[in-house]
Amino acid sequence: MTVMGDPTALGRFGDYGGRFVPESLVPACAEVEAAFREAWADDGFRKDLDDLLTVYAGRPTPVTPARRLSAELGLTLLLKREDLAHTGSHKINNVLGQALLARRMGKRRLLAETGAGQHGVAAATAAALLGLECVVFMGERDIERQAPNVRRMRMLGATVVPVGSGSRTLKDATNEAMRRWVADTAEAYYCIGSVMGPHPYPWMVRQFQRVIGDEARTQVDRVPDVVVACVGGGSNAAGTFAGFADTGARLVGVEAAGGAAITDGAPGVLHGHRSMVLQDAHGQITEAESIAAGLDYPGIGPEHAHLAAIGRAHYACAGDAEVVEAVHRLARTEGIIPALESAHALAWILRSAGDLAGQTVLMTLSGRGDKDMEMFNDLP
Numbered sequence: 001m002t003v004m005g006d007p008t009a010l011g012r013f014g015d016y017g018g019r020f021v022p023e024s025l026v027p028a029c030a031e032v033e034a035a036f037r038e039a040w041a042d043d044g045f046r047k048d049l050d051d052l053l054t055v056y057a058g059r060p061t062p063v064t065p066a067r068r069l070s071a072e073l074g075l076t077l078l079l080k081r082e083d084l085a086h087t088g089s090h091k092i093n094n095v096l097g098q099a100l101l102a103r104r105m106g107k108r109r110l111l112a113e114t115g116a117g118q119h120g121v122a123a124a125t126a127a128a129l130l131g132l133e134c135v136v137f138m139g140e141r142d143i144e145r146q147a148p149n150v151r152r153m154r155m156l157g158a159t160v161v162p163v164g165s166g167s168r169t170l171k172d173a174t175n176e177a178m179r180r181w182v183a184d185t186a187e188a189y190y191c192i193g194s195v196m197g198p199h200p201y202p203w204m205v206r207q208f209q210r211v212i213g214d215e216a217r218t219q220v221d222r223v224p225d226v227v228v229a230c231v232g233g234g235s236n237a238a239g240t241f242a243g244f245a246d247t248g249a250r251l252v253g254v255e256a257a258g259g260a261a262i263t264d265g266a267p268g269v270l271h272g273h274r275s276m277v278l279q280d281a282h283g284q285i286t287e288a289e290s291i292a293a294g295l296d297y298p299g300i301g302p303e304h305a306h307l308a309a310i311g312r313a314h315y316a317c318a319g320d321a322e323v324v325e326a327v328h329r330l331a332r333t334e335g336i337i338p339a340l341e342s343a344h345a346l347a348w349i350l351r352s353a354g355d356l357a358g359q360t361v362l363m364t365l366s367g368r369g370d371k372d373m374e375m376f377n378d379l380p
């Protein structure tokens with residue numbers, strides 16, 4: 001298997017991935033897989049998606065040299081600007097692909113989970129555009145801390161369902177969305193927001209997100225020394241890495257310190273796939289804890305677990321305080337307010353600047369920070 005090529009027929013990336021779902025969901029997953037394989041091989045589908053990415057979502061997004069910050073750090077920092085995509089993050093790339101697929105499959109309704117609300121907003125947006133219903137599951141804690149995105153989803157016509165179980169965050173929203181899907185597979189399409197879930201989702205979402213890395217590859221003068229992205233489930237990182245997996249670039253994914261599945265986790269099954277997962281000695285999933293709702297998740301996409309296992313990518317983590325500092329630093333030096341999620345990648349770069357001296361670093365700036373402004377009011 002080439003690095004970041006197709007998974008096995010069972011949806012495996014090395015020891016990770018697969019389809020661990022209740023019997024009642026197996027046909028629904030098989031239906032999605034067959035539809036995706038057919039659509040991805042169909043020039044008409046690819047053209048429809050490319051057109052939407054261009055004339056609707058605003059692609060290609062630019063690569064911006066961060067000149068003042070680069071000078072301060074003694075390296076060359078390039079930012080792949082997913083914050084400039086319509087709806088404010090990379091999530092729209094994947095959602096437009098899946099929403100087109102859902103319509104092609106004759107489904108009427110999109111179901112989605114969301115943490116930071118960016119995937120929920122993207123799903124609500126695509127549903128409005130294509131005339132589909134949209135139901136978004138969101139943890140009650142995330143509804144509080146990402147309120148502007150909740151208002152956006154409702155304005156776009158989506159129903160936001162608060163989830164009060166567990167830590168009331170992304171993991172619990174995903175549980176609830178999967179539960180609803182089991183009961184509604186005939187009419188509903190489950191639009192997963194990251195490279196996680198049962199096969200074919202981790203592979204399909206990476207293919208929809210690889211536009212980030214493929215574009216960036218054509219936009220840089222030469223292959224960067226290091227390619228960095230934040231990792232929640234890992235979709236912006238997987239999409240970015242896919243464009244550089246066959247180069248000599250060092251690939252670095254940065255998780256939240258309180259949700260560091262590669263650093264602190266062990267192999268296990270969560271949300272339909274096998275990957276690295278935070279768990280206790282009895283295999284019970286433990287709660288993540290991060291300031292960034294989109295990274296507040298105890299697992300990671302299976303392809304990342306595989307890339308870590310084979311040593312092709314490395315995974316670090318960043319803590320809340322240095323992440324907040326990174327948001328302020330980018331705002332003051334470059335006039336760009338990043339999402340708290342994206343700022344994890346920057347926090348790692350700031351901390352590692354000494355080792356990166358003289359190198360070219362490409363960082364995916366996965367989203368903009370507008371959604372976090374109310375939280376910054378509470379911060380020192």
Ligand SMILES: Cc1ncc(COP(=O)(O)O)c(C=O)c1O
Binds near residue numbers: 231232236368
């Ligand atoms: C701006 C932004 N970046 C990153 C993420 C994390 O998702 P992923 O790891 O799938 O890119 C999120 C999730 O909500 C997000 O909103």
